[in-house]
Amino acid sequence: MNYKLSETDNIVKSFNFNLFVRSVLRPFEILKKKQDKSKINWKNTDYLSSVKDQGQCGSCYAFSSVNVLETFMRINNYKVDRLSEQQIVDCSPDNYGCEGGFMHTTFDFIIKNKGLLSDKDYMYSGKTQNCTMLYNVTNVNGSDITEYQFVIPTSIQDYKDNLSKTPIAIALDANNVYFRFYKEGVIDVPKRNDTQLNHAVVLVGYDYDEHGMYWIIQNSWGKDWGENGFCKIRVREGEGVLLCQKYGVYPVK
Numbered sequence: 001m002n003y004k005l006s007e008t009d010n011i012v013k014s015f016n017f018n019l020f021v022r023s024v025l026r027p028f029e030i031l032k033k034k035q036d037k038s039k040i041n042w043k044n045t046d047y048l049s050s051v052k053d054q055g056q057c058g059s060c061y062a063f064s065s066v067n068v069l070e071t072f073m074r075i076n077n078y079k080v081d082r083l084s085e086q087q088i089v090d091c092s093p094d095n096y097g098c099e100g101g102f103m104h105t106t107f108d109f110i111i112k113n114k115g116l117l118s119d120k121d122y123m124y125s126g127k128t129q130n131c132t133m134l135y136n137v138t139n140v141n142g143s144d145i146t147e148y149q150f151v152i153p154t155s156i157q158d159y160k161d162n163l164s165k166t167p168i169a170i171a172l173d174a175n176n177v178y179f180r181f182y183k184e185g186v187i188d189v190p191k192r193n194d195t196q197l198n199h200a201v202v203l204v205g206y207d208y209d210e211h212g213m214y215w216i217i218q219n220s221w222g223k224d225w226g227e228n229g230f231c232k233i234r235v236r237e238g239e240g241v242l243l244c245q246k247y248g249v250y251p252v253k
Contacts, residue, residue, distance in 0.1 A: 039205065039208065040164055049082070051222065051230070053220065053221060054126070057127060061088075061095060061100065062086075062106060064170075066116070068169045068202055078143075080143070082118065083118060084119050086122050090130065091113075092109040093109070094109065103171070115140060115145075121134060154239055159215075160206060162248075166250050170247060172199055172242040173195045173197060176192070182225070189241060203248065214234050
C-alpha cells in the first residue's frame with residue numbers, strides 16, 4: 001500500500017529559542033552522563049495508546065501528536081479513550097490536512113484550542129474535510145496542554161532523559177525500503193544523499209541487544225506493519241539512522 005507521507009523536511013527550522021538555550025546551558029551535563037544499560041519501553045505499560053492506522057491520508061503528524069498526548073494525559077492521571085486526529089486534519093491552520101504537517105504546530109493548535117474533542121465526537125475519516133465546529137460538546141478533560149518542548153537535536157542523552165517522562169513525537173525518513181517494508185529486527189542503514197524527514201512516528205523507548213542500543217518506534221500504519229505496528233531502529237551518533245534523532249517534541253504541561 002502506498003502511504004501519503006507528511007511534508008516535514010524543513011521542520012527543524014521551526015525550533016524555538018528555548019531549544020537553543022537548552023543546548024547551550026546543558027552540553028557538559030549531557031556529555032558527562034555515563035552510558036548505562038538502563039532501558040525504557042512505554043509499550044509495556046498501560047499508558048501508551050494503541051497502534052492506529054492513518055490509512056491513505058498523510059496525517060501521520062496528527063497521529064504522532066495525539067498518541068503522545070493521550071499517553072501524557074494518562075501519565076498525569078487523566079482518563080482518555082481516543083482523541084480526534086480528524087479535528088487536527090480539518091481545523092489546524094498551520095498544517096495541510098491529508099497533505100502533511102508538523103507536530104509542534106499541531107501542539108500549537110491544541111494549546112490555542114484548549115484541547116481536543118474525542119474521536120467519538122469528531123470521528124476519523126481519513127480525508128481532508130471542512131472544519132466542523134461542535135458547540136454542544138466539550139474538549140476531553142486533560143487534553144488542554146499549555147506547553148511543549150523540543151528535544152535537543154542529535155543528543156542521544158536528551159532523548160533518553162525525556163523518554164523517562166513521556167513518549168516523544170519524532171520525524172524520520174520513511175521512504176527507505178527497510179522502513180516501508182519492515183517486518184522484524186533492528187533497522188541499521190547508512191544515510192543516503194536524498195534522505196529527508198517525511199514521516200511522523202512515536203518514540204516509545206530504547207533497549208539493547210548484542211550490537212548496542214536501539215530505539216523502539218510506534219508507527220501509525222496499523223498492526224499488520226512491522227512487529228504489530230512497532231519497529232526498532234539502531235541508535236547512532238549524529239542525526240541517527242533514518243534521521244530519527246533530528247527532530248522530537250513532547251508536551252510538558
